[in-house]
Amino acid sequence: MAAAAAPDEDKYVLGKQGEKRMKGRTITVPVVTGTCAFYLGKKASEYQSHKWTVYMRSPSNEDLSHVLKKVTFGLHESFQNPKRDVEFPPYELTETGWGEFDIVVTLHFREDIQEAPVELYHRLKLYDDTGAANPKKPVVLEIYDEVVFWQPTEAFFSRMATHTARPAPPSQLAQFYTAFAPDSEYQRIQRARQRLAQIRANVEGTAAALEAQEAAGMYVGA
Amino acid sequence: MGDIKDILGVPRDGLPPAAKSKKSKAPKLVKPKGMSRQGTGGWAAWPRWEAFALLSGSHPLMPSQLMGDIRKKEGVAGLKEKARRDPRGVVTFQWRKFRNPARGDDLELEHWVKCYRDARGRVTPADAGEYSFAKFNKKPPIMRYNDEEYKSLIKKEAGWSREETDYLLDMAARYELRFVAIADRYEFPGAPERSIEDLKARYYSVARQLLVGREGGPESVANNTLVRHPFNPQHEQKRKRGLELLMQRSREQDEAENEILQRAAQIEAKRKAEAAARRAAAGPSAAAAPGSQGPAAPAAREVTEFTNEEAPGVPPLFDEEAQPKEPEKGAVARGAAARELVEAVAAKQLGKAAKALEGALQEIKMDAFPRCTTRAVCGAYISLQKEVIELLELKRSVQAKQHLLAGMKRAKREEDVDETPRSEKRQRMGK
Numbered sequence: 001m002a003a004a005a006a007p008d009e010d011k012y013v014l015g016k017q018g019e020k021r022m023k024g025r026t027i028t029v030p031v032v033t034g035t036c037a038f039y040l041g042k043k044a045s046e047y048q049s050h051k052w053t054v055y056m057r058s059p060s061n062e063d064l065s066h067v068l069k070k071v072t073f074g075l076h077e078s079f080q081n082p083k084r085d086v087e088f089p090p091y092e093l094t095e096t097g098w099g100e101f102d103i104v105v106t107l108h109f110r111e112d113i114q115e116a117p118v119e120l121y122h123r124l125k126l127y128d129d130t131g132a133a134n135p136k137k138p139v140v141l142e143i144y145d146e147v148v149f150w151q152p153t154e155a156f157f158s159r160m161a162t163h164t165a166r167p168a169p170p171s172q173l174a175q176f177y178t179a180f181a182p183d184s185e186y187q188r189i190q191r192a193r194q195r196l197a198q199i200r201a202n203v204e205g206t207a208a209a210l211e212a213q214e215a216a217g218m219y220v221g222a
Numbered sequence: 223m224g225d226i227k228d229i230l231g232v233p234r235d236g237l238p239p240a241a242k243s244k245k246s247k248a249p250k251l252v253k254p255k256g257m258s259r260q261g262t263g264g265w266a267a268w269p270r271w272e273a274f275a276l277l278s279g280s281h282p283l284m285p286s287q288l289m290g291d292i293r294k295k296e297g298v299a300g301l302k303e304k305a306r307r308d309p310r311g312v313v314t315f316q317w318r319k320f321r322n323p324a325r326g327d328d329l330e331l332e333h334w335v336k337c338y339r340d341a342r343g344r345v346t347p348a349d350a351g352e353y354s355f356a357k358f359n360k361k362p363p364i365m366r367y368n369d370e371e372y373k374s375l376i377k378k379e380a381g382w383s384r385e386e387t388d389y390l391l392d393m394a395a396r397y398e399l400r401f402v403a404i405a406d407r408y409e410f411p412g413a414p415e416r417s418i419e420d421l422k423a424r425y426y427s428v429a430r431q432l433l434v435g436r437e438g439g440p441e442s443v444a445n446n447t448l449v450r451h452p453f454n455p456q457h458e459q460k461r462k463r464g465l466e467l468l469m470q471r472s473r474e475q476d477e478a479e480n481e482i483l484q485r486a487a488q489i490e491a492k493r494k495a496e497a498a499a500r501r502a503a504a505g506p507s508a509a510a511a512p513g514s515q516g517p518a519a520p521a522a523r524e525v526t527e528f529t530n531e532e533a534p535g536v537p538p539l540f541d542e543e544a545q546p547k548e549p550e551k552g553a554v555a556r557g558a559a560a561r562e563l564v565e566a567v568a569a570k571q572l573g574k575a576a577k578a579l580e581g582a583l584q585e586i587k588m589d590a591f592p593r594c595t596t597r598a599v600c601g602a603y604i605s606l607q608k609e610v611i612e613l614l615e616l617k618r619s620v621q622a623k624q625h626l627l628a629g630m631k632r633a634k635r636e637e638d639v640d641e642t643p644r645s646e647k648r649q650r651m652g653k
Contacts, residue, residue: 015552024535028556028597115553144594145557148538150549182530182594189602190525192586193609197522200613203620205499210623212494 013151019114020154027149027160029067032059032180033105033122034142036173040096041135048096050126053173054103055092059144059180063168065089066159067109067147072117074104090171100124107147112155118147142178311340316347323352324359364395365432375435382424386410394425401425419455426453528601538597542567544605557595564591564607571611578614583607 013023037052044050056071058064071091075082076099084093105120125141127133149156318335321328335347367376372384389410397403405418430448437443444450503521532538537548539559549559571579583589588606592599 024537026532026536026538028530028532028538030596109553113553116551118553118555120555120558143557145555146595146597147553148549148556149553150538151552180594182596182599185592185594186528186596186598186602189588189592189599189606190527192588193525193602193606194522195586196606196609196613197525200609200616201502201522203613203616204502207616207620207623208498208502209491209495210620210627212491212498214623214627215491215494 012154015114015151015153017114021151022154022157023151025151025157027152027157029064029147029149030059030144031064031107031120031147032057032142032144033120034140034173034177035103035122035124036176037124037126037139039126039133039135039139041133047098049098051094051096052124052126053092053094054105054122054124055090055171055173056105056107056120057090057171057177058168060165061168061174061177063089063166066163067113069108069110072104072106072108074106076101089168092171092173098126100126110156112153112159113149114153114156115149120145138176140176140178144180311338313337314339318347320353322356324356361395362399364391364399365429366391367428367432371432371435375431376428377431379424379427381414386413387424387428390421390425391428419458422453422458423455526605528598528605530597532597540601540604542604542608544601544608556597556600560595560600560604561591564604567607567611575611575614579607579611582610582614586610 011023012020015021033054033056035052035054037050039050040048054073065088068091070085070087073084073086073093075084075093075095076097078099079095079097086093101124103122103124105122106117107120108117109115120143122143123141125139128139152160314337315334316337317332319330319332320335321330337347376387390404390408393404393408397407401418401422405416405421408416408421410416426448430452433443433446433448434440440449526544528544537546539547539549539554539556540563541547542563568576568579580589588603592603
């Protein structure tokens with residue numbers, strides 16, 4: 001292979017701090033934010049009706065500490081020290097309360113990633129859709145998202161290239177985790193789009209017929 | 223002073239008004255029977271009531287309180303202006319004799335004339351000069367020839383003797399080139415029946431020959447209408463015949479013609495629709511799955527695919543058109559960004575369109591944002607939203623066009639039902 005004059009121009013761009021970044025590359029890290037709320041039943045009081053845990057995990061239960069430095073859970077201001085940091089997995093936080101509110105889950109990345117923290121918003125769900133409250137069955141809400149690193153630093157990129165996935169430290173809530181099926185969801189959407197395309201073809205046929213009628217009508221009326 | 227007090231109704235010398243009331247009160251006029259405002263003798267009663275109202279003291283005539291003030295400046299000044307003298311004098315009318323120069327004879331008639339009497343006492347008519355209507359007596363210029371010109375310029379035409387040509391020109395002059403009148407009164411002994419076209423042809427050919435002959439050559443008068451557009455009797459005859467045919471055409475013939483035209487239009491429309499369908503089928507879906515669509519159904523477009531693969535150089539996020547877009551920051555949450563985008567697009571829809579979008583998504587059970595926001599899913603959902611919006615717009619435009627056509631058809635149908643003016647004429651002509 002001939003030595004390119006400046007191979008760096010094709011592969012790298014310079015970031016804001018002059019760091020080397022991988023041009024046109026993306027690293028995707030899927031994450032799940034979740035809440036698991038137990039109704040306290042007999043022990044429930046007016047201000048402490050539920051015991052809930054907010055957490056952040058990988059959908060494949062991988063260990064994410066190679067990406068995350070720490071995770072901050074931002075609670076409602078009625079809580080003492082509403083900003084709670086968790087440095088080591090499992091990234092979980094348990095509290096008791098009575099109200100539903102938005103929890104801000106802030107992901108702080110490792111130094112060599114050189115990116116600002118990303119905030120994810122998760123609504124704490126205490127009550128089931130039916131309204132029933134069973135102390136044994138928790139109300140679980142998990143939201144899937146993907147953190148997308150566009151043009152990551154070279155350090156991060158090369159680290160990821162050599163990284164092998166490790167399972168995350170197990171959590172007590174693992175039994176309540178939900179499963180995600182991105183492929184079937186994709187297929188579902190595509191099927192709907194195909195139906196739409198068929199409907200559209202029919203409508204376009206009608207439109208063409210109307211056009212012809214209109215043109216003919218003008219001829220007759222002249 | 224006392225009068226003022228009287229007018230205002232203030233008691234004089236402290237006397238109560240009651241004592242004075244009898245005297246000052248106007249004598250009560252007894253209304254004649256049947257004088258009520260409403261429902262009397264109706265129209266007949268009206269003048270009596272209004273006149274009676276004038277008599278009674280209940281509506282005294284009062285000078286306008288405000289008008290005087292408003293027009294004070296204009297009022298007095300206006301009068302003064304009107305009073306300014308016309309420099310010509312005072313207007314007066316006089317009974318005078320006059321002659322009409324447009325007449326051939328010396329007929330003298332009399333009429334009223336508007337005049338001005340000036341300070342010295344002499345009277346001048348408002349419009350001096352000849353009789354004002356004389357200028358409307360316009361006559362078309364008829365060229366006449368003398369014997370020499372006739373011999374040299376005018377070609378001898380079959381059936382037209384010198385005398386007859388002279389007679390024709392006399393008639394033309396007399397009737398001011400109104401050939402309909404000329405043809406009607408044309409009576410030359412020994413001449414065959416002359417139609418309007420014959421007379422016109424002869425007259426115009428004589429006129430052209432004279433014109434060209436006098437000018438010396440056809441070039442200088444090439445622009446003259448006589449030379450440029452020579453009279454064509456055959457054309458005239460055909461034209462008149464055509465008009466007559468049109469006039470005489472019966473209603474049945476009319477309807478038959480319309481029916482044929484309509485059928486022709488329908489065949490045209492069918493042909494066009496087929497062509498359009500063929501074009502749509504042949505174009506974008508050349509690669510569509512072969513067995514899935516029947517031959518009758520219009521072929522659907524292909525649906526674009528998305529993958530989870532992050533190809534180098536391709537940005538990870540999507541814009542409204544489902545095209546790759548770079549994120550604003552180096553690290554973003556894809557699902558959150560896609561959700562925001564979809565919501566923004568939905569918010570841009572206005573009123574009915576917004577509800578239609580919501581309803582349509584609900585119908586295909588795609589109203590909720592997908593749970594698992596991978597790259598493929600995000601791209602597919604954004605495309606779905608875009609396609610729904612486009613389809614709804616297309617449907618709306620088709621509906622609008624349908625309404626338009628229905629309106630046009632209705633209007634045309636009404637037109638045909640009404641009696642056309644032509645048929646009215648036919649009825650008048652007794653057909």
